[in-house]
Amino acid sequence: xxxxxxxxxxxxxxxxxxxxxxxxxxxxxxxxxxxxxxxxxxxxxxxxxxxxxxxxxxxxxxxxxxxxxxxxxxxxxxxxxxxxxxxxxxxxxxxxxxxxxxxxxxxxxxxxxxxxxxxxx
Amino acid sequence: xxxxxxxxxxxxxxxxxxxxxxxxxxxxxxxxxxxxxxxxxxxxxxxxxxxxxxxxxxxxxxxxxxxxxxxxxxxxxxxxx
Numbered sequence: 001x002x003x004x005x006x007x008x009x010x011x012x013x014x015x016x017x018x019x020x021x022x023x024x025x026x027x028x029x030x031x032x033x034x035x036x037x038x039x040x041x042x043x044x045x046x047x048x049x050x051x052x053x054x055x056x057x058x059x060x061x062x063x064x065x066x067x068x069x070x071x072x073x074x075x076x077x078x079x080x081x082x083x084x085x086x087x088x089x090x091x092x093x094x095x096x097x098x099x100x101x102x103x104x105x106x107x108x109x110x111x112x113x114x115x116x117x118x119x120x121x
Numbered sequence: 122x123x124x125x126x127x128x129x130x131x132x133x134x135x136x137x138x139x140x141x142x143x144x145x146x147x148x149x150x151x152x153x154x155x156x157x158x159x160x161x162x163x164x165x166x167x168x169x170x171x172x173x174x175x176x177x178x179x180x181x182x183x184x185x186x187x188x189x190x191x192x193x194x195x196x197x198x199x200x201x202x
Contacts, residue, residue, distance in 0.1 A: 031202050043201070046129055046194060049178040050201075074201060086202050106202060114175070114194075115201025116130040 002054040003073045004047055011087055014071055018091040023068050027098040029106050031086040033079050038119045043085065045076040046114035053112050057105055065101040067092045072105065074115065122147060122189040126154065129196035132172065135164035151176065151193060152183040158195075171197050 003009075011030055018026045033041045058070045068091040075085055088105045092098040124143050128136045136158070145154060151174050159165045165172075174181045175194045187193065 044130055045201070046127070046175070046178075046196065049175055049194070052178045110200060110202045112180075112199065113201045114129065114196060114199050116197070117200060118130070 001069075001071050002051055002058060003071075004045065004051055004054075005073065005075055006077045008075070008084055009073050009087055011084075011089070014073070014087060015089050018069050018071070018089060020068065020091070022093060023091045024093050025095040025098040026089060026091045027095070027102040028087060028089040029102050030084055031106075033081050033083045033085060035081045036119070038081065038121055040078060040080040040083070040120040041085070042078050042118040042120055043074075043076045044116045044118065045074070047076070049114045050074070053114065054109065057108050057112070060108075061090075061101050061105055064104070065092070065097045066094075067097055067101050070101070070105070072109070074109075074113070076115070078120065122187075124154070124187055124189075124191045124193055126158070127192065127194040129194065131168055131197050132165065132195045135168055136162045145187060149187050150183065151181055151185050151187065154187070154193060155183065155195065165195075168197065173198060 015026050071089040073087045090098045090101040127140045
């Protein structure tokens, strides 16, 4: 599932919902605004295209790996240092698929999703 | 025919607008539109080598032809996450 939002999210709540009897591993990645002597970050997004590209990524991941569920949440707008930017969570029967899928999604998302960061000094 | 052109990040700053409507001739390519925009907004010229185009929310090549009602977008290399 793909979600583009201004609002913060609860990684615990999302990963808890991914626990099902057939799931043996949940791997999550949380991207956070790092303090590089900045006040925050403005995340700009071409929303319709980002949703389409992220959906394609999810579909590709499901073809390549054996995954149960995929959740990608990306925030946009003005974020402060320490704020969550992105959550990618993957559930699978086994850990290797969950780790590999999560890494694949993070790397590919950075390459294809029409999203831009601007530092707020 | 009429098309919509959207701009993001540095390209939006160069044009000074998020979105414009344009009337273009039949069989015009994305590159033709980009070149005519550069004439109107010279600040786009220095971004040309870093310009990525999308057509109706899919990545597009500059030699693709446009049709009535298309949504074109120009932006710099992406980097979310």
